[in-house]
Amino acid sequence: MADASADIEKTAQAKGKVVSLRGLWPFVQRQRGLFLAWLLALCASSAATLALPVAVRGMIDDGFRSASNIDATFAWLFAVTAALALATAARFYFVSLLGERVVADLRQRLYSHLLGLDPAFFEATRSGELVSRLSADTELLRSLVGSSISVALRSFLMVLGSIAMMFVTSPRLATYTMIGIPLFVAPIVIGSRRLQKMSRQSQDRVADANALASEVLGNVRTVQSHAREPYERGRFFDAVARAVATARRRIGMQAIVTAVAITAFFGAIIIVLWSGAHDVVSGRMSAGTLGQFVLYAMLGGGSVGALAEVWNDVQRAAGGMGRINDLLMERALLVAPANPTPMPLPLRGDIRLNDVVFHYPSRADAPALEGFSLHVRPGETVALVGPSGAGKSTVFALLLRFHDPQRGSIAIDDIDLRQLDPARLRESIALVPQAPTIFATTARDNIRYGRLEATDADVEQAARSAEAHDFIDALPQKYASELGERGARLSGGQQQRIAIARALLKDAPVLLLDEATSALDAQSERAVQHALENLMQGRTTLVIAHRLATVLKADRIVVMDHGRIVAEGTHAELLAQGGLYADLARLQFLD
């Protein structure tokens, strides 16, 4: 949690190669109309800006000669200003909308791409990281397309236009200005580089403090149970103080750079004015022309500044796009074959694991299943028991085709899972996990997750069979009550019954049940057990068993250890054999 928030803040500062932004082009192309409208408005507003100094010269040189001249030049000035206002408004509108649309499109595509990736990908990637790609990085791109690129291109046009117009206005002054520029710009560039580094350090310090706060607040019970509030307060205060100290150095540097920039900018203009004033006095140049030149110089200088400022944003957005590109390049491996075998209807629910060898991608040295073979007949209930890490959950993961085994095969109704479309396969299997997910929505929609088209009556029917109806009915808004973090909190047993109701609605022929290890009170236990019996009726069931009642009811018990089956039989047979099962039973079921 702490890591994730620090990641979000730190990665958002990282810069990337500007070529990564090429990945954005297809998204911009899909908004061709808006893009062209923006370009047109951009050209119009740039032309109007560049026309302003010319209008000002007309005003200075001719405007004061007669009343009619005054009216004409001021009308011209007004027209240019009006054109500038209109074109700027249009540019702002088109480019902001372009930014919103491009990023909405990118977000949607990225999200649906992520949903299609393999479970193995999600095991290796933290969800906080993905959320940061979807939020912080796309936000960077929104401000890039919606503003920075526009500012960059406009400033670029302004720099080119101003330089050209400076040469048109006074080649001599323009040449001097060009020669003088590097002398003024060099200290600013050097200062800005240092400033950037300091600003990164300062952001890192802030991120450190935030990461610390998020870790402590996320685990506040542990902190309070150790009475470590003063200690944590001290740590946070130190972290904040470090952030302020770094920020102070940055602020000092920024003040100096600003002073140098102002001196360089206005100093240069004063020098140009001074030299131009001599030209005006000696009659080589009109006062209006000098005014025009100075305005172009200011426009050009200001635009260089804007370009430098925005360049930082462009590089940061490039970093974001690079990371998004990497995600978009991820390919799912567990996809449906070109011609998937259709799921048999009705599915009998015959399951066969044949000499399966499997290790998780991140654990090549440690096989989770080693030569594992199991046949579960249609309608049979098989209980998997074994110590922690024996490979029980892995059997479930392989049956759902979250991974493919490295050796051996897995078949349902004698069809190899690899010949099926994974989505169709998963529709035929209901999983009731140990800690079910309760979404932040109503109780009704939480159950309906099992079958989206189920009617309210179906949902209630499922809830009754899952022994969930009574407690839902007792909630303030009954089935319309919000659950999840901000809604009504449910007990472990109640959550399980919601999951059981979901599985009942799904009505899949194969059931994978991971019993909760945490003990429920006797009443909840009975309710859950009863709900499960309703659910298991007529389905092929594999259950990771932690309760005596479950193993007693199972047709067969399979004892696993180190990824292998070490014993098989009924409870009584296995107890009689002694060994691992007898030990486990003593610890788990019979205490």
Ligand SMILES: Nc1ncnc2c1ncn2[C@@H]1O[C@H](COP(=O)(O)OP(=O)(O)OP(=O)(O)O)[C@@H](O)[C@H]1O
């Ligand atoms: N996503 C994963 N990535 C890497 N290794 C994993 C992963 N999940 C499980 N393992 C490893 O695979 C082995 C089998 O784990 P599995 O979760 O199947 O055991 P289990 O019998 O279900 O244990 P428990 O009863 O504690 O849930 C263990 O050694 C475990 O560390």
